[in-house]
Amino acid sequence: AQSVSQHNHHVILSEAASLELGCNYSYGGTVNLFWYVQYPGQHLQLLLKYFSGDPLVKGIKGFEAEFIKSKFSFNLRKPSVQWSDTAEYFCAVNARIKAAGNKLTFGGGTRVLVKP
């Protein structure tokens, strides 16, 4: 079974600061990797995903993530945050075998507060 850990539970930063959220996963096989965002009171929205190819993936709202296979990591970055980036961020993995169906394993989430 796979597991996902997110290193920071809470992050507080000021507008224009850079953001990096750590994500490590544990699984013996190949995975698909995702970052989701949940704005207050809303459902999850996909920020970006990695299936294969270039390990640096760009998503919506200026976010990007880098897959480092040797470190089992998929860290999320944004060079300059805005107040509207205040949200909870979830890293998730899906084992790349058909028997796994569309099951996603999520990390515990990181709450990001951006102060104006």
Place this chain on the structure above:
Amino acid sequence: NAGVTQTPKFQVLKTGQSMTLQCAQDMNHEYMSWYRQDPGMGLRLIHYSVGAGITDQGEVPNGYNVSRSTTEDFPLRLLSAAPSQTSVYFCASSYQWTADRTFFGQGTRLTVV
């Protein structure tokens, strides 16, 4: 509107009561799942389905039942509610098994007193 629809949005139950959380999607997705979201624990998979008539347990299935009689609907039943089931529940669906383009419902906030 296309998407995943969950009802109700809010529910308060007394310990021991039963209820069904409804989930419907109109995208003809084969794959559907139920997750619960608890602070600091992310989302955890309760049950999932890979097609009509096929369901299986996820990480935290105890106290919950599901069935999938149609492609569109995937209800989650709480058999005898307990305070530990206080949570936010999300239904999700996707077309492919790779979890690409997974759609989430708006969530059901359940409180068991």
